[in-house]
Amino acid sequence: METITITMKNQPALYLEADCVSPDAFAGMTAAQIAELSVYEGNVTGTLGKYFDVTGSAGTTAADTKIIVRGDVKKVKYLGMKMSAGEMVIEGDADMYVGAWMTGGKILAKGSVDAFAATAMKGGELTIEGNAGNYLGAAYRGDWRGMSGGKISVKGNAGSDIGMYMLGGEIVINGNIDVHVATHAEGGKVVIKGDAKSKVGGQMVEGDIYIFGSIDIMMPGFKPAGEVELEVEGTKGKFAHFIGDMGERHKKKKGQVIYANLYKKI
């Protein structure tokens, strides 16, 4: 695997849209060619090289390309957008849309990321060592086809609206989350090791949520269904089981109504 390193040298005055920063776009290019790729600051088109030093070289395919993003990229959007393979390491904090619409490969964000990370993710891995913003792993506006595969892990906290319209895949948050999680989900698994606030699993059709900490206010549409022993993400314990959303539509399989599950650690 070849490594290419981009290092911020000239901060944009506004925010920079750098959707070209992905192994797919870089594959098969020299550093000089990569520096010529287009990035956008407002309505002005510039080159990646205007803002970043580019060193190293990319592999022949996305899968053999690793990108290291260095320097302050708090004002850079779309890092790793639509990536399908390869690796990316973001050493500091990044702005919105990290790994949005990604279908494969791995992103490691060592800092925090802003909203819309992993929008409508289909596959791959996104690991965030800091905090994640709102709409992590959520669907794009209006789309009923949200995250359908892959795994998102967050060491810190996450914002609101994570996993909206989720269909599959996995989101694990080590810390706490804000309101609304897995809203409208029809599949997938969300694990919150810290606390949740309220509106957990609203309008959920199918899928599983595990909360290790507290829930400030339960959704009335989740009905108690006993207690279960479970092993979740390496932790064994007793969980209170709820099924819901009782107000929502549900599919039937073999005559049985399939509800979404909410497990809260006791």
Add this chain to the structure above:
Amino acid sequence: MSEYVIKNGHVFDPVQGIKGDKAEVAIKDGKIVEKAGSGAKVIDAKGMTVMAGAVEIHAHIAGPKVNLGRIYRPEDKLFTCTPTKGMERMGSGNSIPSTFKTGYEYAKMGYTTCMEAAMPPMFSRHVHEEIRDTPIIDEGAFPVFGNNWFVMEYLKNHEVENTAAYIAWMLRATKGYAVKVVNPGGTEAWAWGLNCLTVNDPVPYFDITPAEIVKGLIEANEYLGLPHSMHIHPNNLGNPGCYETTLDTLKLAEGMKANNKFGRESVMHLTHTQFHSYGGTNWGDFESKAKEVTDYVNKNRNITIDTGNVTLDETTTMTADGPFEHHLTGLNHLKWANVDVELETAAGVVPYIYSPNISVCAIQWAIGLEIPLMMKDPMRCYITTDHPNAGPFTRYPRVFKWLMSTKAREEQINAFKHKDKVLTQTSIGSLDREISLYELAQMTRAGPAKSLGLGNMCGGLKPGMDADVAIYNFNPEKPVANPDDIEKAFTRCAFTFKSGVEVVRNGEIVSTGHKRTLWVNAKIKDNPQVVRDINEKFLKYYSMTQANYESLGHHFVPNPFAIEVDAT
């Protein structure tokens, strides 16, 4: 205005009976002429197909429900919005293009006259604002009448003359083009959450049946002598077994004769016939009844139809058939929008994915193609996708490909997951007819123009007609190596002329032309009763005043073209 002479092209013009001969087409002052002057610009159409500009008889391209579709489907445009380009404004939308994109796309495919198929009268100002922002193409809009309180109250007592007077008032107030009927009576029933599934189901409260509404509206239409016939989307759309309702509806036109000065022979236009030609009792034994429906239409010359071809795309359904959309959201669980309009109509919108992996969708695809292939007279059967209901209008070239090539049909049939079911439930596999270019010109030009009462104005290349011309990079003398070449050729015109203005060259927009709004101004005898009834309804039941109802003035109809009808 510039003069042009189009030379060396293979001309297909049903109006003059030209079947691919090399003929010159001359343009002067916006009209086709016998001969252009010596200074005329020469367009060399060697090895190309020359036809009149195409005529769209039924599409949902402007107005409240179309825009609701745009508003509520950001995902329909994700990553596909197009930039400003030369004359072109920004564009957006796949199944529901923005107004600008709508005009450009039609013109690039050689379409020059398009009809918005369902205008809620109370929203006519909205429809016209969008039409104004749709460049190049001439457009008309059909106000809906099939669930209108006035119409039901008059026709309950068979008051045809009053109905006609009301229609004339409404066409003037809304700058409308024709009498459209959608799920007659059923949409009014929907205001209470109900429906009318047969032509004999009574409409709640109004003491009338869909059959009486349909018959009465045909009579009123012919009383006025409007350019187009009554244009109907019958009851029971989209359900297994619905073809029986369709046949019952068609039979209502028996014995009726067209009365007009426009050369129209039909009294009923059945739209998106594909959605109305289903047999079976459920989605499991769902089957084609295209033969039964086309057999009837073939025998009855006072009926014209359009197809409503399924294009196997993700799209957005939208119709004034409110109860149908509610039924549909129950089937696919996708987002449901509905708007009930006081005293007049309703509309529903639901996204839909016609997947080639679902047997029902594949059968719908087959039925849409069976209909034109089974119709004996191409002058009475027109190609539509009921845009965007069965697919976006931008897919017309693909539909042409399927109609013109058995090979293309076989390739698609073989690609279906449930190929066997398609072959047992329809007869698409046994149809070897290939639509010729001349027949295509009948189905997309001369035919719809005649049905719309525009046969003397557009849809042909006869001297005196509007100079709407489409030139395709398609050589009819060469065998088609790959059916996809048909699709490619019809997607982007080499040239399009609209009213004598070159609007498309090499598939690019080069002028936004002089777009017109077509409407019908029907003069009638004074009818004080109808005037009084209209005043009263506004005072008591409408939520706006009568003085604010009409579409007036430059903002709404900046370049009107009124077709005059005298029924005094």
Add this chain to the structure above:
Amino acid sequence: MTKIVTDVICPFCGTLCDDLEVAATDDGKKIIEVYNACVIGTEKFLHSQASDRVTRPRLMQADGSYKEISYDEAAEYTAQMMAKAKKPLMYGWSSTNCEAQSMGHEIAELAKACVDNTAAVCHGTTLIAVQDIGLPTCTLGEVKNRADRIVFWGCNPAHAHPRHMSRYSIFPRGFFTGKGHKNRKLVVVDPRPTDTAKMADIHLQVTQGQDYELLNAFRVALKGEWLPDVVAGIPKEKIYEAADILKSGRFGIIFFGMGVTQSLGKNHNIDEAIAVTKDLNDYTKFSIMPMRGHYNVTGSGEVMAWQFGYPYSVDLTRGFARYNPGDTSSIDLLSRGDVDAMFTIGSDPGAHFPFNCVKKISELPSVCIDPHLTPTSGVSKLHVPVAFNGVEAGGSCYRMDNVPIDCRKVVEPPEGMLTDEQFLIMVRDRLKKMKGVA
């Protein structure tokens, strides 16, 4: 002598009453009296008659004072600002007509700007919800003619839309509602005992910020499923009872306002309210409608949608349209510092945006086009006063139920004043020249 103009449309709120009568002087210059309007609407008309009105553009000088300039100079300043900016924001549009909105969009396209309307701070969340789940709705006349169940959720029409209840919702006698309010049941959901709530058959005093939970409980109750004893401060018996009332009607409607669109849950509150409406259609006929505020905020959304594909928060900076509130929405753009010029028309972000956003506007090159002196005109570098739309200029507008109504011109604007559209045409033409567009 006076002349009476009839069928006048009120350019105040989204109710867009169109039955006003205005008495004006014979020369068509002065309004004498306004009939049929509510107090707020009357004021809107009379306010235009103020004698101390600013009638010429004013440019802020380095010392904070204003210098009067010509419309030509103002158009040049605006065009220059739009041409130079990397990411200009064109915000407002809700108190102007569709003609001006359309012209503004041409400017936005030429300048590759962001375009947003006041939905960003009121019913934008409703639009997000509609995008997620749809919208079963109807025109206001349907309510008048058919409705026997009315719900006001998080709105107070008695004060915000004063004639709504008498024209459309509670009191009018329609075709199937000959007994007027006697045959209607009114449910009000509001944490406060408002004047609207006082008229209700049932007032559910929901705990602030728990509308989403209560709406969810309604869906559960409609299905007859299990509920906790108390939801959002309401005992479950009362929820089952209210659900039964809604189910048992012939035609019902939920009207909702900013009490639910901008409180905790935001778009999800509306999403769930629409889901309740959808569910109720399994039992009877039900619709839902946002109580839109500005008289033509609806029209701005319509025009933006048919021209660009999205109803608000549109970003054209890359040369094509994009949309994602949270990123492309005005408050986010301003508070994140992702804008370098501010163009405001027909609205007052200075009064409605968070302080850090208003501060940002004051730091940027900025133009405010507004007939009034507002907090926004006060922080903008250039203030361009214009004729009052709906009073001194006509034009197309859309009511809260999306019904288009063409506003009327009632009197002439003061000598030499331009309309929004006229001024925007001047800006567009200059910008075209600067950009070298034919």
